[in-house]
Amino acid sequence: MSAEEQARDSFVHWLNPFDPAFRDNPYSTYHRLRERDPIHLLPEFNLWCLTRYTDVQAVLRDPRFSSEPTSDDPNLFRNLRESGGELGPLAQTMLHWMPLKDPPHHTRLRDLVNKAFTPRHIEAMRPRIGAIVEQLLEPVVEAGRMDLVRDLAHPLPVIVIAEMLGVPVADQGELKQWSDDMALALDPLQVGAHREEGDRAVREMTKLFERVVQARRRAPRDDLLSALLAAEEQGDRLSMDELLATCVLLLFAGNETTTNLLGNGVLALLQNPHELGLLQQDPSLVRGAVEELLRYDSPLQFAARVAKQDVEIDGRTLRAGQRAMLILGSANHDPAQFPDPDRLDVRRSDHRHLAFGFGTHFCLGAGLARAEAQIALDTLVRRLPGLRLGAEPPVRRPSIALRGLSSLPVVFEGRRSH
Numbered sequence: 001m002s003a004e005e006q007a008r009d010s011f012v013h014w015l016n017p018f019d020p021a022f023r024d025n026p027y028s029t030y031h032r033l034r035e036r037d038p039i040h041l042l043p044e045f046n047l048w049c050l051t052r053y054t055d056v057q058a059v060l061r062d063p064r065f066s067s068e069p070t071s072d073d074p075n076l077f078r079n080l081r082e083s084g085g086e087l088g089p090l091a092q093t094m095l096h097w098m099p100l101k102d103p104p105h106h107t108r109l110r111d112l113v114n115k116a117f118t119p120r121h122i123e124a125m126r127p128r129i130g131a132i133v134e135q136l137l138e139p140v141v142e143a144g145r146m147d148l149v150r151d152l153a154h155p156l157p158v159i160v161i162a163e164m165l166g167v168p169v170a171d172q173g174e175l176k177q178w179s180d181d182m183a184l185a186l187d188p189l190q191v192g193a194h195r196e197e198g199d200r201a202v203r204e205m206t207k208l209f210e211r212v213v214q215a216r217r218r219a220p221r222d223d224l225l226s227a228l229l230a231a232e233e234q235g236d237r238l239s240m241d242e243l244l245a246t247c248v249l250l251l252f253a254g255n256e257t258t259t260n261l262l263g264n265g266v267l268a269l270l271q272n273p274h275e276l277g278l279l280q281q282d283p284s285l286v287r288g289a290v291e292e293l294l295r296y297d298s299p300l301q302f303a304a305r306v307a308k309q310d311v312e313i314d315g316r317t318l319r320a321g322q323r324a325m326l327i328l329g330s331a332n333h334d335p336a337q338f339p340d341p342d343r344l345d346v347r348r349s350d351h352r353h354l355a356f357g358f359g360t361h362f363c364l365g366a367g368l369a370r371a372e373a374q375i376a377l378d379t380l381v382r383r384l385p386g387l388r389l390g391a392e393p394p395v396r397r398p399s400i401a402l403r404g405l406s407s408l409p410v411v412f413e414g415r416r417s418h
């Protein structure tokens with residue numbers, strides 16, 4: 001039986017990830033799971049699905065759960081047998097990634113990068129992010145129509161992070177494609193099917209970073225890569241493999257997630273014109289609005305952990321070695337935490353969503369993603385009056401973990417000066 005058939009068989013009763021209706025709107029399925037079996041075991045996969053806010057949050061901060069891949073990890077090790085026992089470049093790189101490390105390894109890797117992501121650094125980047133948003137909108141603003149994903153949400157995050165790292169503009173061309181290929185290779189529904197694209201993407205990306213590393217060794221600059229290199233040169237704090245893997249991680253982790261936040265977020269506003277109107281009347285609501293959009297249609301729907309020992313949650317025992325899928329998208333729609341959770345409310349005051357995770361692995365790039373989304377949304381409501389859905393319907397990506405759109409046609413009243 002193929003992986004897809006197995007998954008179909010097992011999930012189908014509760015949650016069929018291959019069903020287009022589920023991909024369009026997983027939230028009604030999540031509601032059913034939360035009400036009927038909030039700690040649900042899929043025995044074929046040795047996998048628990050947790051859907052309640054309190055349980056998801058509790059596991060994210062529980063040191064009895066590990067983020068490190070086990071030998072039966074579907075992403076990293078499933079293809080090991082097929083490839084004759086050799087890990088491919090994608091898996092080898094991921095073994096150095098901080099989200100897949102527990103403390104103390106995690107702490108060391110994170111501390112080295114943290115400095116570049118402090119609130120002060122992100123604040124200092126705001127003018128540059130604003131300029132990139134304007135630059136991306138400039139060619140379309142006159143026409144009165146655009147594909148919000150293709151023209152803005154897709155290119156924005158990669159330009160920002162590539163600049164932060166210090167990748168020269170001339171070398172930025174293929175980064176987004178490589179990042180997309182990695183996302184496809186890591187999609188839980190497509191495991192194995194796109195391994196070669198993922199491996200090629202990582203190989204090419206690593207080669208590019210090696211070139212930039214050589215250039216920065218000769219002439220350091222005020223960029224993230226030079227800072228990481230300084231850490232590498234100070235001895236055993238960061239190995240070259242870790243440095244290159246961290247660059248690949250930073251490039252990848254903030255890419256499709258931020259694209260999805262913008263795509264899902266603008267779609268949600270266009271489907272709720274009253275809420276969009278509130279934002280247009282009072283752009284100071286933008287910070288709260290971005291938090292609500294993160295909650296309402298979360299760009300990353302799952303996080304994964306493995307129990308290091310037997311752990312009891314609400315009468316169920318998660319055995320040592322069993323995996324837990326923490327459904328962030330469901331936690332963020334739990335009525336026990338968020339009253340009337342399926343309503344978009346840009347003035348909602350509870351912003352304790354789990355869209356960026358929680359605890360040790362809380363998203364390193366949360367401040368950056370927030371800044372990009374706030375600036376993009378603010379610019380859209382100021383510069384594109386009459387913003388509404390275009391004639392062509394939005395197109396959803398098939399992935400269920402990274403939830404987002406591949407196309408969002410919109411129309412608005414043509415040019416207006418700022």
Ligand code: HEM
Binds near residue numbers: 100255360
């Ligand atoms: C809307 C955009 C984003 C969303 C929804 C998002 C979501 C998340 C989530 C849920 C986690 C925790 C995963 C876990 O606990 O297993 C995470 C971790 C992480 N994110 Fe993000 N992310 C976004 C943007 C970014 C950006 C822009 C960057 C960097 C440029 C980034 C870098 C990372 C890194 C490095 C980690 C691992 C942190 C650690 O293990 O300590 N993310 N992200």
